Amino acid sequence: MRVKLLLVAMFYSACALCDTSNFQVTSVSKRAFIITEKDYGTNIGLIKTDAGVVAIDPMPGEKNLDTLYQIIQQHSKVPVSYVLNTHQHSDHTGGNTYFVEQGSKVVETVSQLPEFTEFVFKSHTSKDKVFYHSKSNSVFVGDIYDTSWHPTFYSGGLSGFNQAIEKILNIGNEDSLIIPGHGKPTSKVELRQFRAHTQAWVEQIKVLKDKGMSVEExxxxxxxxxLLHNFNLANKQNFIPETAFKRFIERTFTVIDSGK
Ligand SMILES: [Zn+2]
Structure with a gap:
């Protein structure tokens, strides 16, 4: 297996008042970690760079921000200097104010961070950013890719999605770790499958839509x-609620109608 992840201790004695049991910290390299609050699910990047400590999308839920802060302190020893966001949704940016209050700076670009390369796409939102950290060979792709949910390519349509995935597949090398906005990190192999599954999904929905079938049918x-089950990487018993399934089809209709 190309992607090697080390699960590090999930107990932090210095944080006496914080409940850290719901947090998972995954070590990508000596200087890069992925932190996730299990119920909230957003993958938070923590990278120690020569220019300072960087946090990507540091949002584990409002009530868990203090605990996240403690966990970061344990790993980085020094405060977070820079906060980067993959996109503007609150499950990714909701911790920004908290970190600014602790002295961090939210930066729009990676211009001050030479270890990073940034790519901008229109897929999940009108401005999705992908951050490549070369030293740890990790690619933070935000919600362009989600390994715990169906694809959500509503802003850029299928063409925006395909452009983004094609470019991401060319970042780094075959061993690069692809870190989605939510769900487990994967290699490029799974990302290619996700692209194929998304393509197949849209094509099938279009065929049935053209036949005049209703969303319910x-x-x-x-x-x-x-085809929906293809996205259920964790093989969950109830993958997504019926309402989400319905909305996914309705939104795919919208994408098809838009011709994107
Ligand atoms: Zn998200």
Whole structure:
């Protein structure tokens, strides 16, 4: 297996008042970590660079920010200097104010961070940023890629999504770790599968839509159910709620109608 991850201790004795049991800290390299609050789910990057400590999307839920701060202190020893965001949704930016109050600076670009390269796309939102940290060979791709949910390419449509994935596949090398906005990090192999599954999903929905089938009828189509299951990487019993399934089809209709 190309992607090697080390799970580090999940107990932090210095944080006496904080409940850290719901946090998982994954070590990518000696200087790069992924921190996740299990219920909240956003993958938070913590990277120790020569220019200072960088946090990517440091949001574990409002009530868990103090605990996140303590965990970061344990790993970095020094405060977070810079905060980067993959996009503007609150589950990624919701911790910005908290970190600014602790002295961190939210930066729009990586110009002050030579270890990073930044790429901008229109896929999940009108401005999605991807951050490549060369020293740890890790690519933080935000919600362009989600390994715990179906794809959400509503802003850029299928073409925006494909452009983003094509470029991400060319970042780093075959051993690069691809860190989605939510869900487990993967290699490029899974990212290629995600792209193929997304393509197949849109094509199938289009065929059924063109036949005049309603959203409800499509929801009951066995092929569509199987295609949805392709995104269930963790093989969850109930992958997504019915309402989310319905909305995914409705939004795919919108993407098809837009011609993007
Ligand atoms: Zn998100």
């Amino acid at each position: 499509i929801m009951n189509n066995d092929n569509v159910k199987a």
